[in-house]
Amino acid sequence: MNNIPVVMIIFGGSGDLAHRKLYPALFNLYEQGLIRDNFAVIGTARRPWTHEYLREQVSDAIHETHKEVSENDVQAFVSHFYYQSHDVTNVEHYQALKELAQELDDRYSAQGNRIFYMAMAPRFFGTIATHINDQHLTSTGFNRIVVEKPFGRDLASAEKLNQQITASFAEDDIFRIDHYLGKEMVQNILPLRFTNPLIKNVWNSDNVKNIQVTLAERLGVEARGGYYETSGALRDMVQNHIFQIITLLAMPQPTDLTAKSIHQAKQELLDSLVMPTKEEIDQHFVRGQYLGSDTTFGYKQEPNVAEDSTTETFAAGQIKFQKGPVAGVPIYFRTGKEFREKESRIDIVLKHMSNPYGQAHSNNITIVIDPQMEIYITINGKKISTSGIRRENLDYTFAKSELAQVPDGYERLLHDVFVNDSTNFTHWSELKNYWKFIDLIEDAWHQDNQAGKKPVEYLPYRMGPKAADQIFDSATEHWIYD
Numbered sequence: 001m002n003n004i005p006v007v008m009i010i011f012g013g014s015g016d017l018a019h020r021k022l023y024p025a026l027f028n029l030y031e032q033g034l035i036r037d038n039f040a041v042i043g044t045a046r047r048p049w050t051h052e053y054l055r056e057q058v059s060d061a062i063h064e065t066h067k068e069v070s071e072n073d074v075q076a077f078v079s080h081f082y083y084q085s086h087d088v089t090n091v092e093h094y095q096a097l098k099e100l101a102q103e104l105d106d107r108y109s110a111q112g113n114r115i116f117y118m119a120m121a122p123r124f125f126g127t128i129a130t131h132i133n134d135q136h137l138t139s140t141g142f143n144r145i146v147v148e149k150p151f152g153r154d155l156a157s158a159e160k161l162n163q164q165i166t167a168s169f170a171e172d173d174i175f176r177i178d179h180y181l182g183k184e185m186v187q188n189i190l191p192l193r194f195t196n197p198l199i200k201n202v203w204n205s206d207n208v209k210n211i212q213v214t215l216a217e218r219l220g221v222e223a224r225g226g227y228y229e230t231s232g233a234l235r236d237m238v239q240n241h242i243f244q245i246i247t248l249l250a251m252p253q254p255t256d257l258t259a260k261s262i263h264q265a266k267q268e269l270l271d272s273l274v275m276p277t278k279e280e281i282d283q284h285f286v287r288g289q290y291l292g293s294d295t296t297f298g299y300k301q302e303p304n305v306a307e308d309s310t311t312e313t314f315a316a317g318q319i320k321f322q323k324g325p326v327a328g329v330p331i332y333f334r335t336g337k338e339f340r341e342k343e344s345r346i347d348i349v350l351k352h353m354s355n356p357y358g359q360a361h362s363n364n365i366t367i368v369i370d371p372q373m374e375i376y377i378t379i380n381g382k383k384i385s386t387s388g389i390r391r392e393n394l395d396y397t398f399a400k401s402e403l404a405q406v407p408d409g410y411e412r413l414l415h416d417v418f419v420n421d422s423t424n425f426t427h428w429s430e431l432k433n434y435w436k437f438i439d440l441i442e443d444a445w446h447q448d449n450q451a452g453k454k455p456v457e458y459l460p461y462r463m464g465p466k467a468a469d470q471i472f473d474s475a476t477e478h479w480i481y482d
């Protein structure tokens with residue numbers, strides 16, 4: 001489908017996300033012809049920018065991400081951009097926005113189609129949704145809304161936000177974005193699982209010992225301490241990205257590849273999510289906070305962080321399902337700031353089987369999501385010229401030329417919003433399950449705080465707190481990525 005007619009409104013048009021991700025992604029979609037003659041983008045923020053100034057910003061954003069680019073194309077593209085100075089908390093400003101959208105709709109023959117993108121601090125999402133509704137900003141064509149993370153900070157606030165949004169938008173028109181679902185290797189999980197007998201036939205509780213998901217960041221909270229204090233690693237990374245990855249790893253095979261079937265298969269799994277008891281949380285979950293070094297601040301010394309903060313910058317834990325191919329198999333996760341290196345990866349650890357050679361290494365299937373993209377399977381073989389067993393990797397890697405073709409996650413997901421494909425977005429019923437689980441853990445940690453049990457401290461630029469090595473079901477389990 002090409003040349004989709006639409007007026008897109010970006011709330012937060014002067015922000016970091018719009019500049020670094022949305023504008024370059026939209027340009028690529030323009031170059032592909034998905035949006036071409038009949039689209040306009042309105043960037044909004046409080047500052048008194050002009051259309052011209054926004055166009056310069058968009059042009060800069062494209063030049064920063066594209067080495068070789070036709071200046072004519074860039075100029076033609078940015079001519080579709082318009083700026084509206086708009087305070088999202090001021091009701092009257094929505095009327096001016098509505099009028100501009102209508103004017104551009106007529107000028108570009110956009111057929112009454114609207115996409116609203118909330119690229120702003122999450123505390124504004126509810127306000128924007130409310131005023132889209134009470135100021136009647138939706139139009140006569142399709143009306144879709146893209147909501148950035150985080151969607152709420154617990155189940156109650158997520159429910160409230162959802163009500164505010166569903167006042168104007170049907171569930172099928174709400175695109176709750178999780179940019180991990182736009183990543184190449186995350187999108188590779190289902191094809192890997194369901195097209196290879198070699199993998200599919202061992203992807204079950206008879207053969208899988210455990211699954212491990214690590215989303216490790218090298219950086220600390222930097223200037224985002226204020227936001228992070230309201231969030232923490234559990235809400236920032238587990239509630240969305242880690243849960244979505246785990247859902248893809250554990251869901252049953254969908255009947256087909258439609259968005260409906262994929263969400264159904266996910267839901268079937270999530271309905272069987274095991275809610276841990278307080279004792280299980282104490283045993284299988286760890287929260288940590290990074291300390292300082294000679295050259296870096298500890299978390300509590302970061303700007304806008306409370307001196308006695310109990311916010312976790314590291315979280316590890318265990319998730320289990322009662323249904324699906326890996327029912328009952330422990331799925332461990334870890335995420336946090338100031339790890340040794342930035343790496344996002346999944347390790348599927350297969351059970352040992354008895355064999356006449358005695359000790360052999362476990363077979364693992366590893367999917368590296370970031371920064372390199374790679375899948376490898378560790379297998380055993382014969383040592384050359386002796387009788388021992390050696391371990392080797394079967395590698396699935398990408399050529400440089402292939403890597404260059406991999407679209408950014410935001411480009412993929414924006415494409416999907418334009419073509420109305422919600423496969424790689426979070427459905428409300430999925431989100432509800434995620435929040436129920438997260439609320440339970442947050443509640444247990446809150447009780448710990450009251451009892452004087454605080455997050456464990458960990459040294460920066462290693463693999464998080466040592467306590468996270470003790471969360472396993474059995475003594476024979478350990479982190480594969482170490």
Ligand code: NAD
Pocket residue numbers: 011012013014015016017018020044045046047086087088089118119120121122148149150179
């Ligand atoms: P940002 O602070 O850079 O931008 C916020 C925007 O909101 C700016 O344009 C600012 O002018 C505008 N704004 C603030 N108050 C306003 C008001 N009252 N009325 C109108 N406009 C107002 O934030 P960001 O980094 O672009 O993040 C935006 C959203 O995207 C957040 O929900 C964030 O969690 C999410 N996100 C960002 C990134 C990223 O790489 N930046 C990645 C993933 C998700």
